[in-house]
Amino acid sequence: MATVTATKRRWDDVRLSATVFLGNKTAVAGLVIFLLFIGDAVIVQIAPGLLGVDNPDSVIPPQFTQTNPECVGAPPEAPSWSHPFGTTQYGLSGIGCLDLLQLTMKAIRIDVAISFFVVLTGAAIGTLFGVVSAYLGRWFDELLMRVTDVFFSIPFLILALAVGYVVGRTLFNMALALIIVWWPLYARYARSLTLSTKESTFIEAARAAGSGRIKIMVFHIFPNVLPPILVQISLDVGTIITILATLAFIGFLNVLVPELGVLANIGLGLAPLGYWWTVIVPGLVITAFALAVNLMGDGLRDVIDPRRRS
Amino acid sequence: MTSYGYLVSGLLGGAVVIEEIFTFKGIGWWTTEAFLRGDRGVVMGSTLAFGLILVFTSLLLDLLYAFLDPRIRYE
Numbered sequence: 001m002a003t004v005t006a007t008k009r010r011w012d013d014v015r016l017s018a019t020v021f022l023g024n025k026t027a028v029a030g031l032v033i034f035l036l037f038i039g040d041a042v043i044v045q046i047a048p049g050l051l052g053v054d055n056p057d058s059v060i061p062p063q064f065t066q067t068n069p070e071c072v073g074a075p076p077e078a079p080s081w082s083h084p085f086g087t088t089q090y091g092l093s094g095i096g097c098l099d100l101l102q103l104t105m106k107a108i109r110i111d112v113a114i115s116f117f118v119v120l121t122g123a124a125i126g127t128l129f130g131v132v133s134a135y136l137g138r139w140f141d142e143l144l145m146r147v148t149d150v151f152f153s154i155p156f157l158i159l160a161l162a163v164g165y166v167v168g169r170t171l172f173n174m175a176l177a178l179i180i181v182w183w184p185l186y187a188r189y190a191r192s193l194t195l196s197t198k199e200s201t202f203i204e205a206a207r208a209a210g211s212g213r214i215k216i217m218v219f220h221i222f223p224n225v226l227p228p229i230l231v232q233i234s235l236d237v238g239t240i241i242t243i244l245a246t247l248a249f250i251g252f253l254n255v256l257v258p259e260l261g262v263l264a265n266i267g268l269g270l271a272p273l274g275y276w277w278t279v280i281v282p283g284l285v286i287t288a289f290a291l292a293v294n295l296m297g298d299g300l301r302d303v304i305d306p307r308r309r310s
Numbered sequence: 311m312t313s314y315g316y317l318v319s320g321l322l323g324g325a326v327v328i329e330e331i332f333t334f335k336g337i338g339w340w341t342t343e344a345f346l347r348g349d350r351g352v353v354m355g356s357t358l359a360f361g362l363i364l365v366f367t368s369l370l371l372d373l374l375y376a377f378l379d380p381r382i383r384y385e
Contacts, residue, residue: 153368154361157323161345162357250330250342268331 017303027299033292041109056106059258059266060095071097076275086277090256090266100281106258108285114171115240118178123233125179126186131225133187134194135217145191148184156181160247169254174247178240189232193225227304234300238293245286260286318367322360 021027040051048056055061074096079086085100133144151159163177197203198221206216241260248261249268256262260282267278326338333339337356344352376383 152319153365154357155319155322155364157326158341158357158360161326161341162353165345165348165350165353246327250327251346 020303021299024299024302026295027302030292030295030297030299033288034296037108037112037289037292040105041112044105044109045113051105053102053105056109057257059098059103059106059256059262060090068097071095076270076278078275079277085281086275088263088266088275088278089270100263100277103258103263104260104281104285107260107263107282108289110171110257110259111241111244111286111289114175115237115244118175118182118240118244119233119236122179122182123186123229123236126183126188127190127222127225127229129183130187130190131194131217131221134191135198135213135221141191144187148187151181151184157243157246160243161250161252164247164252169252171253171255171257171259174244174252178243178247182236182240185236186229186232190225190229193228194221197221197224231297231301231304235294235297238290238297241293242286242290245282314371315368318371319364322364 043050044053044056048054072095074087074089076089076096077083077087083099083101085104087096088098088100088103089096090098129144133141154162160174160177160181163180164173167173167176203216203220206220211220245259245261245264248259249265251265253259253262263282264279264286267275267282271279322338325336326342328334329336329338330342337359340352341356341360343349344356
């Protein structure tokens with residue numbers, strides 16, 4: 001009987017949260033754009049043919065110049081019905097006819113995947129360290145906080161560049177560099193959340209009832225720390241995609257992969273010649289994603305933390 | 311006031327990108343060039359320089375904050 005009431009109450013909570021979230025029009029708009037991006041990423045991953053995308057991992061398909069010799073040296077074409085985002089050209093007087101819509105669809109898959117990977121891994125590492133450090137306290141806490149201070153004392157882009165220099169300039173290493181830059185933020189956040197949860201009376205009750213440290217951390221502190229961390233994750237996905245594209249834009253990668261920053265970098269030499277869409281299109285796509293994620297994250301925060309509701 | 315610390319961090323990172331776009335030959339451009347060419351000494355040096363700038367700016371902000379708001383001063 002008691003479990004039935006508990007389940008029902010939980011469903012009521014979910015329904016109330018959904019009502020609050022759906023009542024926020026900007027958050028819903030963000031969610032829709034976000035789902036479009038996710039849908040694109042999933043379709044390109046599973047069945048790229050559905051969107052007319054071939055070779056989702058390469059900017060220039062293999063044997064492209066042999067099969068399309070007329071494209072060598074072809075200038076970028078302005079957006080039209082056959083190429084809604086226009087086309088771009090790799091290298092000055094290099095390989096043209098590269099459809100930007102296709103490239104963007106390929107790039108979204110890679111960008112979304114990497115930003116989720118970075119944020120989730122960073123959040124997992126940071127939350128683990130933050131909770132343990134705040135709960136154990138004393139020298140361990142002090143040590144960890146000084147370590148995070150070191151990470152905060154260098155601007156994150158510079159630190160990511162320096163890490164990239166050490167580990168090498170591939171796509172995976174770019175993700176690795178961003179994780180190394182990003183986890184201290186979560187460690188700090190989880191620590192502050194744990195410190196305030198630790199003083200609650202239910203933790204005292206659990207301790208009085210004889211629960212061990214690990215049990216308290218896993219079953220009592222972690223579930224209370226998780227919701228704000230999830231909101232932070234949803235907000236950070238947009239930030240990370242911007243930083244990711246920025247790093248790729250300034251030439252982090254030494255391999256040519258379809259990534260929004262790389263596309264903008266390709267267009268950088270073309271834009272001053274009047275081919276503005278080669279930079280504007282990737283830029284707008286990044287902006288749209290970051291904006292959508294931020295709007296959605298704000299909506300989620302309103303649901304999870306009613307005190308900060310605006 | 312306290313948010314200025316994060317702002318400075320963002321600005322220093324932004325300098326790298328902006329200098330790269332406009333080929334303005336400042337420390338940010340220098341860092342990226344060194345990174346792309348694999349110049350270890352310059353990467354290490356400029357990372358340290360950026361760190362020092364950020365740390366000293368934060369220190370300055372903290373001191374300024376204590377000056378403007380005496381309540382947070384240590385006795």
